[in-house]
Amino acid sequence: MYDYLIVGAGLFGSIFAYEAKKRGKKVLVIDKREHIGGNIYCEKIEGINVHKYGAHIFHTNDKNVWEYINQFAEFNNYINSPIAVYRDELYNLPFNMNTFSRLWNIKTPAEAKKIIAEQIADLNLSEPKNLEEQALSLVGRDVYEKLIKGYTEKQWGRPCSELPSFIIKRLPLRFTFDNNYFNARYQGIPIGGYTPIIEKMLEGTEVLTNTDYFEWIKTNADKVKKTVFTGQIDQFFGYKLGVLEYRSVRFETEVLDTDNFQGNAVVNYTERSVPYTRIIEHKHFEFGTQPKTVISKEYSSEWKQGTEPYYPVNNDKNNALYEEYKKLADSTPDVIFGGRLGNYKYYDMDKVIDVALEAVRKEFGEG
Numbered sequence: 001m002y003d004y005l006i007v008g009a010g011l012f013g014s015i016f017a018y019e020a021k022k023r024g025k026k027v028l029v030i031d032k033r034e035h036i037g038g039n040i041y042c043e044k045i046e047g048i049n050v051h052k053y054g055a056h057i058f059h060t061n062d063k064n065v066w067e068y069i070n071q072f073a074e075f076n077n078y079i080n081s082p083i084a085v086y087r088d089e090l091y092n093l094p095f096n097m098n099t100f101s102r103l104w105n106i107k108t109p110a111e112a113k114k115i116i117a118e119q120i121a122d123l124n125l126s127e128p129k130n131l132e133e134q135a136l137s138l139v140g141r142d143v144y145e146k147l148i149k150g151y152t153e154k155q156w157g158r159p160c161s162e163l164p165s166f167i168i169k170r171l172p173l174r175f176t177f178d179n180n181y182f183n184a185r186y187q188g189i190p191i192g193g194y195t196p197i198i199e200k201m202l203e204g205t206e207v208l209t210n211t212d213y214f215e216w217i218k219t220n221a222d223k224v225k226k227t228v229f230t231g232q233i234d235q236f237f238g239y240k241l242g243v244l245e246y247r248s249v250r251f252e253t254e255v256l257d258t259d260n261f262q263g264n265a266v267v268n269y270t271e272r273s274v275p276y277t278r279i280i281e282h283k284h285f286e287f288g289t290q291p292k293t294v295i296s297k298e299y300s301s302e303w304k305q306g307t308e309p310y311y312p313v314n315n316d317k318n319n320a321l322y323e324e325y326k327k328l329a330d331s332t333p334d335v336i337f338g339g340r341l342g343n344y345k346y347y348d349m350d351k352v353i354d355v356a357l358e359a360v361r362k363e364f365g366e367g
């Protein structure tokens with residue numbers, strides 16, 4: 001008999017497993033994939049830690065979260081500074097004085113602010129209602145057209161005018177010459193990749209990979225007291241209220257016989273006609289000096305049953321449906337729903353740690 005069946009060996013499930021085991025509970029972790037780690041899983045290719053499910057840069061402002069994850073790994077001092085390619089032009093991200101001076105051949109913050117104000121003067125954007133209005137109001141028409149519109153519509157498969165504005169607010173906007181993509185106090189990549197973090201969390205815990213919950217539970221329900229579920233909440237309830245929308249991602253990974261392909265870990269292709277959103281060159285996350293390099297092109301598509309869901313599409317329609325599922329979840333006391341898919345939230349890793357630790361405190365009555 002297991003005190004907890006944990007569905008999903010990603011970050012949420014592994015933290016819960018670690019903390020439950022520490023409190024003397026008997027735990028089983030299952031995952032339908034062939035490996036542990038969920039989306040932070042890394043695989044070594046040509047001596048390089050390849051982020052198999054997309055670039056993962058750890059960043060947080062929360063000291064407790066930073067100290068928690070540092071129990072399991074030492075982090076390097078990588079700072080994410082992506083490059084955006086629009087046709088034959090190259091820009092620094094996030095939107096900052098380097099971007100603006102390249103775009104408009106200007107030198108000062110006052111000049112940049114004046115150009116942005118002029119570009120949106122006639123649009124009356126005092127209360128932005130969607131991503132398009134939010135982006136225009138922050139950075140003006142040129143940046144929107146060259147660096148946001150095409151990328152966002154590829155990434156989300158929807159017009160910017162139909163997407164929630166919070167998505168673009170993830171990115172900093174600065175009138176300083178600072179290419180740090182995140183406004184985070186703490187940032188880095190775990191030396192040796194992310195998989196060893198999960199291995200440490202699950203050390204001594206029983207884990208079954210290649211095991212789908214919906215199959216496993218048919219013959220094993222009597223072995224489980226409580227379940228922690230980090231898969232799709234709508235699938236758990238048999239999609240009975242309707243299907244939530246997700247974006248899926250496909251990665252085309254290649255080994256190249258060159259030591260340095262693009263000179264940066266992340267290069268975004270912001271024009272619509274390039275089919276992928278970004279190219280990741282994995283070695284640069286760890287300042288690698290290997291003779292070869294590994295790159296991944298990232299293609300975004302709408303999720304369909306049978307493919308992997310990666311991003312919840314948190315527009316009003318889906319959020320309202322999620323709230324209905326949440327009511328069902330709240331009346332299912334033997335199941336704790338968590339993580340990006342279980343909570344249907346666009347969580348970064350630091351937030352996942354925060355909510356996993358909160359779930360642990362709640363479950364074990366620790367205030």
Ligand code: FAD
Nearest residue numbers: 008010011012032038039054056057213231339340348349
């Ligand atoms: P997951 O890692 O998705 O784990 C869920 C696990 O449950 C999976 O392993 C899945 O196989 C398993 N599962 C699902 N259903 C079943 C089932 N029926 N039976 C058995 N197992 C099941 N965050 C950052 O902080 N920085 C970044 O730079 C960053 N970049 C990202 C880039 C991309 C392309 C993506 C998609 C995400 C990125 N994130 C980033 C977010 C980060 O991946 C998540 O916050 C975190 O990995 C979520 O952990 P989780 O445990 O909730 O989910």
Ligand code: UDP
Nearest residue numbers: 084147148149151152155167168170171268
């Ligand atoms: N974005 C953009 N242009 C870029 C990079 C990002 O317009 O070059 C927008 C896009 O809408 C994206 C959002 O900003 O979905 C958030 O970007 P982030 O890099 O945080 O996305 P993630 O790494 O989670 O895919």
